[in-house]
Amino acid sequence: MSIFAAIRIEDPLIVVALILGLIGGFQYAKSRHVRRPPVEPEAVRHILLPFTGTEISRRAVDAALRLARAEGATLMPAYLAQVPKSLPLDCPIPLEAAKAMGMLEAIEQRAGTKGVAVDARIERGRTYRHALARLLSEEDFDRVVVSAGATGTQGLSGDDLVWLLEKAPAEVMILRPGPEDHRILVPAHLTNANGVAA
Amino acid sequence: MGHYKIFLGMAAGVGKTYRMLQEGHAEAEAGRDVVIGYLEPHERPETSAQAHGLEEVPRRSVEIRGGATVTEMDLAALLRRAPELALIDELAHTNPPGIEHEKRYEDIAAVLAAGIDVFSTVNVQHLESLNDQVAELTGVRVRETVPDKILAGADEVVLIDLTPEALIARLRAGKIYPTQNIDAALNNFFKIENLAALREVSLRQVAEDVESKRLVYSEAETLGTRSEERVSDDTPKAVGERLLALVRPQPSSQRLVRRAWRSAQRLGTDLDLLWVKPPRVQIEGEVERQVTALRRLASVLGATLIIEEHDDVVAAAARVARERGSTYIMVGESPPAKGLARLREPLPQRLMRAASPGVDVRIVANRGLREEEWAS
Numbered sequence: 353m354s355i356f357a358a359i360r361i362e363d364p365l366i367v368v369a370l371i372l373g374l375i376g377g378f379q380y381a382k383s384r385h386v387r388r389p390p391v392e393p394e395a396v397r398h399i400l401l402p403f404t405g406t407e408i409s410r411r412a413v414d415a416a417l418r419l420a421r422a423e424g425a426t427l428m429p430a431y432l433a434q435v436p437k438s439l440p441l442d443c444p445i446p447l448e449a450a451k452a453m454g455m456l457e458a459i460e461q462r463a464g465t466k467g468v469a470v471d472a473r474i475e476r477g478r479t480y481r482h483a484l485a486r487l488l489s490e491e492d493f494d495r496v497v498v499s500a501g502a503t504g505t506q507g508l509s510g511d512d513l514v515w516l517l518e519k520a521p522a523e524v525m526i527l528r529p530g531p532e533d534h535r536i537l538v539p540a541h542l543t544n545a546n547g548v549a550a
Numbered sequence: 551m552g553h554y555k556i557f558l559g560m561a562a563g564v565g566k567t568y569r570m571l572q573e574g575h576a577e578a579e580a581g582r583d584v585v586i587g588y589l590e591p592h593e594r595p596e597t598s599a600q601a602h603g604l605e606e607v608p609r610r611s612v613e614i615r616g617g618a619t620v621t622e623m624d625l626a627a628l629l630r631r632a633p634e635l636a637l638i639d640e641l642a643h644t645n646p647p648g649i650e651h652e653k654r655y656e657d658i659a660a661v662l663a664a665g666i667d668v669f670s671t672v673n674v675q676h677l678e679s680l681n682d683q684v685a686e687l688t689g690v691r692v693r694e695t696v697p698d699k700i701l702a703g704a705d706e707v708v709l710i711d712l713t714p715e716a717l718i719a720r721l722r723a724g725k726i727y728p729t730q731n732i733d734a735a736l737n738n739f740f741k742i743e744n745l746a747a748l749r750e751v752s753l754r755q756v757a758e759d760v761e762s763k764r765l766v767y768s769e770a771e772t773l774g775t776r777s778e779e780r781v782s783d784d785t786p787k788a789v790g791e792r793l794l795a796l797v798r799p800q801p802s803s804q805r806l807v808r809r810a811w812r813s814a815q816r817l818g819t820d821l822d823l824l825w826v827k828p829p830r831v832q833i834e835g836e837v838e839r840q841v842t843a844l845r846r847l848a849s850v851l852g853a854t855l856i857i858e859e860h861d862d863v864v865a866a867a868a869r870v871a872r873e874r875g876s877t878y879i880m881v882g883e884s885p886p887a888k889g890l891a892r893l894r895e896p897l898p899q900r901l902m903r904a905a906s907p908g909v910d911v912r913i914v915a916n917r918g919l920r921e922e923e924w925a926s
């Protein structure tokens with residue numbers, strides 16, 4: 353005795369629904385087994401954007417974001433903090449961290465509007481160059497973006513940039529100072545109600 | 551200067567005056583010279599009975615505007631009497647014009663300056679800095695306020711704690727106000743939610759007071775490090791707030807850590823970061839990189855990163871929260887659930903049920919764009 357005879361299907365609509373269900377289920381199962389092409393590793397995965405202080409050239413941020421977006425890379429903004437020799441290098445630095453967080457959030461929010469992923473860092477060192485050196489040794493990145501002599505890199509001298517060019521195990525992009533460098537990104541808490549830095 | 555002890559309560563009727571009198575009796579029995587400088591029994595028989603046996607400095611009559619007369623503490627008589635310990639009720643009281651000081655806490659300062667120890671009482675809503683907060687919570691604003699430095703300057707602050715339910719039971723039993731005033735009190739100030747909020751405020755106030763007395767602040771606060779603040783490393787931790795943030799080894803967790811750290815800074819408390827690592831996940835590759843980043847961020851912030859291997863996030867988080875004495879658990883926004891996961895109870899609710907009573911669970915939302923620019 354067949355199963356259909358046993359169940360006694362009297363309504364043809366039920367039969368049609370059963371057949372459609374079987375076909376749909378088969379198609380769904382087939383689609384799940386389609387092999388996706390392997391994801392090719394991106395040529396550039398991380399773009400480092402080191403900075404100091406509580407402001408950064410918007411041109412530098414935008415340049416890094418444009419690159420990151422074009423290359424499908426993650427932006428790695430890194431706040432460089434100096435720790436005096438009187439304190440252990442690995443001591444907590446809450447005041448510096450508070451400054452860094454405002455900046456990192458401002459960059460993160462801007463990156464969010466451009467659809468760029470962000471993976472931020474705060475790096476300590478005895479000097480800004482020392483912090484940068486630690487960052488270079490500890491992190492993997494494929495490109496570095498810094499703006500020369502412009503706002504936001506007061507802590508990095510010309511010598512530091514030359515040093516960076518020599519030591520960085522990645523492509524270094526140094527933005528020359530430009531007329532748009534007065535446009536800076538600052539943390540929201542450092543601006544007043546009119547959007548002017550306090 | 552005399553020794554100053556304040557009995558702090560969340561509301562009238564918790565038993566501040568009663569406790570002050572009890573301790574006054576104990577001091578007297580121990581052989582000390584104790585007098586009542588001022589007592590406000592509020593027609594509460596139990597309180598009046600407790601005062602029995604203690605000498606009371608007679609009050610003085612003061613004529614106020616309109617020709618009426620009120621009785622006030624006789625500061626001059628108390629100073630002449632010069633006991634070892636004076637019990638002075640209601641330190642937030644405002645004196646009528648024409649006597650030595652405008653406020654009773656100023657009278658008390660004079661008594662302390664004379665070398666007399668003082669026990670006094672106050673409700674938390676009278677503290678100046680909490681006045682607005684309490685008014686907002688309860689809808690009732692008190693006019694008589696006391697500067698916070700009075701409480702901060704006291705040698706001892708004793709919190710007289712009572713559950714809101716017990717206080718309301720006392721009120722209904724007629725132990726706080728006369729029968730004809732009970733309904734009005736229940737309909738206005740004495741609501742469970744008001745009393746619960748006041749209780750939290752007063753518990754927090756005393757915890758902060760204890761914490762501030764426990765720490766010795768270093769003059770050199772280079773980089774804001776708090777490492778030198780503690781009296782000594784073996785000082786027991788005070789009972790206070792403690793935050794626990796649930797993180798994962800991924801860049802988006804850094805946002806949660808930043809928010810959690812800011813909250814911890816505002817509360818002046820410690821922050822723990824917890825990653826509940828599923829047993830099948832290995833710490834290698836990108837996971838290792840993110841764990842290292844979290845560890846370094848925790849080190850910069852002075853937070854503690856804890857990694858617990860467990861297949862149940864909720865059970866592990868609840869256990870760590872209990873062990874660390876966490877009072878807040880912070881979690882990030884979860885992505886929208888898909889498929890059968892929609893039927894599952896959301897993580898915050900599960901955490902609420904699993905964590906100890908009194909532990910708050912906060913969800914940290916993604917804020918919108920707040921980027922500003924300016925022309926230098």
